[in-house]
Amino acid sequence: xxxxxxxxxxxxxxTKRQILQLTRVPELLIFSTIQPVMFVLLxxxxxxxxxxxDQPGGYVQLLMPGIFVQxxxxxxxxxxxxxxxxMQKGLIDRFRSLPIARSAVVFGRTLGDAALxxxxxxxxxxxxxxxxxxxxxxxxxITLGFLFLFVFGYAMSWIGVLIGLSVKEERVAQxxxxxxxxxxxxxxxxxxxxxxxxxxxxxxxxxxxxxxxVAGCRxxxxxxxxxGATAGSFPSEHPLEMSLIYMVLLMAVFIPLSIRKxxxxxx
Amino acid sequence: xxxxxxxxxxxxxxxxRVRALxxxxxxxxxxxxxGVLGPNGAGKTTTVRVLATLLKPDSGFAQVAGIDVAKxxxxxxxxxxxxxxxxAVDETLTxxxxxxxxxxxxxxxxxxxxxxxxxxxEQFSLTDRAKSPIRTYSGGMRRRLDLAASLIVKPKVLFLDxxxxxxxxxxxxxxxxVIDELVKGGVTLLLTTQYLEEADHLxxxxxxxxxxxxxxxxxxxxxxxxxxxxxxxxxxxxADMAATREIVAKVSASAVAVxxxxxxxxxxxxxxxxxxxxxxxxxxxxxxxxxxxxxxxxSLDDVFLSLTGHVAEEEKESExxxxxxxxxxxxxxx
Ligand SMILES: Nc1ncnc2c1ncn2[C@@H]1O[C@H](COP(=O)(O)OP(=O)(O)OP(=O)(O)O)[C@@H](O)[C@H]1O
Ligand SMILES: [Mg+2]
Numbered sequence: 001x002x003x004x005x006x007x008x009x010x011x012x013x014x015t016k017r018q019i020l021q022l023t024r025v026p027e028l029l030i031f032s033t034i035q036p037v038m039f040v041l042l043x044x045x046x047x048x049x050x051x052x053x054d055q056p057g058g059y060v061q062l063l064m065p066g067i068f069v070q071x072x073x074x075x076x077x078x079x080x081x082x083x084x085x086x087m088q089k090g091l092i093d094r095f096r097s098l099p100i101a102r103s104a105v106v107f108g109r110t111l112g113d114a115a116l117x118x119x120x121x122x123x124x125x126x127x128x129x130x131x132x133x134x135x136x137x138x139x140x141x142i143t144l145g146f147l148f149l150f151v152f153g154y155a156m157s158w159i160g161v162l163i164g165l166s167v168k169e170e171r172v173a174q175x176x177x178x179x180x181x182x183x184x185x186x187x188x189x190x191x192x193x194x195x196x197x198x199x200x201x202x203x204x205x206x207x208x209x210x211x212x213x214v215a216g217c218r219x220x221x222x223x224x225x226x227x228g229a230t231a232g233s234f235p236s237e238h239p240l241e242m243s244l245i246y247m248v249l250l251m252a253v254f255i256p257l258s259i260r261k262x263x264x265x266x267x
Numbered sequence: 268x269x270x271x272x273x274x275x276x277x278x279x280x281x282x283x284r285v286r287a288l289x290x291x292x293x294x295x296x297x298x299x300x301x302g303v304l305g306p307n308g309a310g311k312t313t314t315v316r317v318l319a320t321l322l323k324p325d326s327g328f329a330q331v332a333g334i335d336v337a338k339x340x341x342x343x344x345x346x347x348x349x350x351x352x353x354x355a356v357d358e359t360l361t362x363x364x365x366x367x368x369x370x371x372x373x374x375x376x377x378x379x380x381x382x383x384x385x386x387x388x389e390q391f392s393l394t395d396r397a398k399s400p401i402r403t404y405s406g407g408m409r410r411r412l413d414l415a416a417s418l419i420v421k422p423k424v425l426f427l428d429x430x431x432x433x434x435x436x437x438x439x440x441x442x443x444x445v446i447d448e449l450v451k452g453g454v455t456l457l458l459t460t461q462y463l464e465e466a467d468h469l470x471x472x473x474x475x476x477x478x479x480x481x482x483x484x485x486x487x488x489x490x491x492x493x494x495x496x497x498x499x500x501x502x503x504x505x506a507d508m509a510a511t512r513e514i515v516a517k518v519s520a521s522a523v524a525v526x527x528x529x530x531x532x533x534x535x536x537x538x539x540x541x542x543x544x545x546x547x548x549x550x551x552x553x554x555x556x557x558x559x560x561x562x563x564x565x566s567l568d569d570v571f572l573s574l575t576g577h578v579a580e581e582e583k584e585s586e587x588x589x590x591x592x593x594x595x596x597x598x599x600x601x
Contacts, residue, residue: 017364024360024361024400089353091353091355093321097321099341099373
């Protein structure tokens with residue numbers, strides 16, 4: 001028991017370090033929020049006009065959940081880059097030479113990235129509101145929607161842990177995460193209906209966790225899921241359940257793999 | 268009692284292609300300092316990483332403070348301090364932030380951590396830079412902070428991997444002073460270095476390693492005796508070589524070495540500056556003006572030359588080229 005509580009407090013010290021970094025270098029925080037806000041504005045005003053929808057409130061209602069999901073999916077980039085930079089600088093070796101729980105550093109890192117996501121989601125929500133996003137489902141459902149986004153970001157972050165510990169260089173980590181996440185966010189229902197895609201891509205898009213998350217969030221924010229592809233399939237009928245399954249799966253696979261990798265990084 | 272024991276450590280990288288440790292054995296008596304001396308690529312860092320629980324060797328046995336490194340790494344971590352070859356601290360944070368974070372990770376209370384951080388910053392003359400980010404520190408300050416971080420909870424055994432590499436002479440002196448203080452405090456220390464002079468100054472005993480093996484052990488005096496102590500070296504014009512050679516032979520009891528290309532004549536001497544003055548006087552008598560004249564302390568190269576018959580070299584000449592290139596790459600990405 002005391003081992004466990006020590007482990008938790010070790011992890012929180014690592015988390016605190018990341019938060020401290022944000023206060024020491026505020027640019028980190030500013031630029032992590034500017035990018036998603038920029039996406040909100042670009043999609044809203046550049047593509048918004050050309051994507052037709054009969055959704056009450058217009059495209060921006062469908063767009064915001066998409067951008068939310070894309071942003072939290074990219075949490076894994078921050079995690080991967082942060083960890084590989086710690087590896088390169090020898091910090092991970094130093095942590096590994098300390099008498100702390102073997103999982104504290106990776107748990108601490110993912111919690112820190114999750115903490116940053118709270119701020120990012122908040123800022124994006126406000127930005128969305130300013131450009132006309134008006135979720136209609138009531139405060140409870142909206143909160144639940146954000147909770148879903150938060151947990152999804154956390155689950156994705158564990159993929160980032162594995163990437164960060166596996167590649168030898170920060171820049172490689174950056175590239176690998178982009179290659180992993182961009183197709184996921186674009187081969188989805190996040191920004192446009194999937195019905196325009198070739199049939200086989202539609203299947204992919206339908207089962208894509210980004211799509212199920214986006215569809216789920218649209219539900220929770222009180223929209224009908226108009227950008228869903230072929231009706232009748234399990235993921236498009238039950239996006240929330242499917243998203244939950246994905247999150248549990250991601251964590252069940254990547255948490256043990258990451259911890260193992262952390263303990264063997266030198267071999 | 269032995270505070271560190273390593274027996275027959277073997278470790279390979281790149282699926283066996285690089286043999287970094289090749290049957291390395293050493294031990295350190297409690298309360299003493301062992302200097303591990305070796306050229307680039309000899310296996311110093313690998314040795315330290317094995318002993319500090321960061322790397323599981325392919326085979327062999329290691330024990331630190333009576334604890335089996337392979338079986339109880341967590342227990343070992345409680346009693347060691349490690350300062351690696353490159354300062355490993357969070358560069359965006361301040362020196363203070365770093366020491367508090369590591370203090371907390373050693374399970375000190377916030378108050379204890381703050382007290383300890385204050386002490387350490389004072390001890391390492393970093394108090395006035397405590398609140399600046401590490402990225403604004405000089406190399407020497409970084410190394411000192413890195414060392415401070417490894418001393419938060421007074422370790423029983425301390426590992427320092429090349430603590431002065433990359434420091435200027437002043438920084439090196441400072442670091443030596445700091446290490447001297449630590450040793451007076453009774454810590455057992457294993458430090459690696461490429462400089463015989465440094466091992467000489469800091470270590471009670473020296474282990475010379477090459478290609479992953481200890482090739483000689485002893486006190487610095489006994490090693491130096493083997494190497495031949497100080498050398499008198501004189502560089503002159505071609506025309507004066509023969510005469511100078513005779514003069515050097517006169518002041519030295521040992522064989523004289525002549526390097527025709529460098530026009531350098533040298534020989535071991537036992538009387539230090541006296542021999543130098545004598546030689547200078549004799550040269551002056553003949554009207555010879557040396558281009559360079561001086562006493563040379565034995566270097567790592569000299570140790571290697573006398574121990575192995577070749578100078579310290581990073582790569583084995585017999586190795587295939589691609590294996591060498593690969594090893595280099597591995598090193599850079601480390
Ligand atoms: N991660 C790695 N992957 C592959 N080869 C490695 C790795 N680390 C070290 N080596 C190789 O193992 C050998 C021993 O390396 P090590 O770093 O222990 O030497 P060292 O004595 O510390 O050298 P230096 O003085 O340059 O720090 C070298 O040939 C090196 O190239
Ligand atoms: Mg080294």
